[in-house]
Amino acid sequence: MATREEKIKIASGFLKAAPPGEINDVFNDVRALVGDDDLLNGGIVNALEEYNTEELATVDVPGIEGKVIVSRYGQIESDRFLDPKSKQVFKLDHFRQVATDPEAYTEEDEIEDLRKVVEKDVEAYIADRYAEGVSAVYGSKGVVTIAIVHNKYSPSNFWNGRWRSVWTLDTTTSQVKGSLKCKVHYYEDGNVQLETSKEVEESLDKSSSDPHEAISKAFLELIASSELKYQKALNESYHDLAESTFNGLRRALPYTRTKLDWNKILTYRIGAELAAK
Structure with a gap:
């Protein structure tokens, strides 16, 4: 039997891997599995904190x-x-x-003036590129950090998705680092998840001595170019999956050549039917 610590570790792992928009569903399932609310509530707060901050809730x-x-x-x-x-x-x-x-x-940090300029440009970028996007621009110790998240939930159609990207600009070196992540869950008559990421590291063309507007413009141009390339690569991957990979995995019918009625699965004698073939 699993110890208390092992139960918490397993439960935390499920929660941190919850698909977009489904954290409550996963929590309820884990709660039923653990069967001990005191143990669960006292042990998973760190996992929920990590989930909320990493997923940009x-x-x-x-x-x-x-x-x-x-x-x-x-x-x-x-x-x-x-x-x-x-x-x-x-x-x-x-x-x-x-x-x-x-x-x-x-x-206020010493780069607050630059942060405000970047924030204004990021809001315009989000309005243009992400229908339901949310952003935040932070400034601390010479580093401007942009967080972008776009959630799209469609449970009635059995899918949910989330786009996240985090960009940092070190104003002392003009180095830009980006982390782009996409997670999609499709669960109609099955359970398919896509989780992919890309890291970017570039040098900004404009130095930190340029006016704030020039730095912000160069920063956003780099972000727009990188995110567009990544999104195009994802679209190409989807096409390849649909045309080749999934077709190779999918079988139109089982070996019996008839569709299974999963509601009557206990009435099937598949072994005997296969032997007859």
Whole structure:
């Protein structure tokens, strides 16, 4: 029998691997499997914190218009996060993904002026490229960090998806690093998941001595070019999967040449039917 620690480790692994928009469903399933609410609630808060920050969870914060991103780049404490646009710090319930207790945040980094310019350009970029995208721009210790997330949930059609990208600009070296991630879950009459990522590392053409507007423009041009290339590569991969890989895996009919009625699976005698063939 699994120990308490092993149960928590297994449960945490399931939660951290939850598909987009399905964390509550996975939690309820894990809860039924563990059968011990005290053990579960006391042991998985770290897993939920990691899930929310890594997946760039979006929440509604009282008094703030629009969705706000939860990320480690704005993490003040384990349950307190900064929204850099509104300059508000809020408390997050990692179990329910509910934000409360917003408070003014008065500290400013030395690159705040550049951060504001980048934030404005990122908002225009999101409005142009992502129908339901959410972004946050952080500035700390000479580094500007952009977090972008676009969730698309369609449970009535048995699929959910999430796009995430995080970009950092070191203003002292003009080095740009990007991490692009896409996760899709399709589960109509099956269970298919796509999880892919790409890392980018480039040097910005504009140096840190240029005006803020020039730096921001060059930064966003690099992001737009990189994300477009990655999205085109994904589309090409989807086409190849549909035309070749999935066709190779799929069998139109079982060896009996008749479709299985899964609701009557216990009435089948497949071994005997195969022997007759």
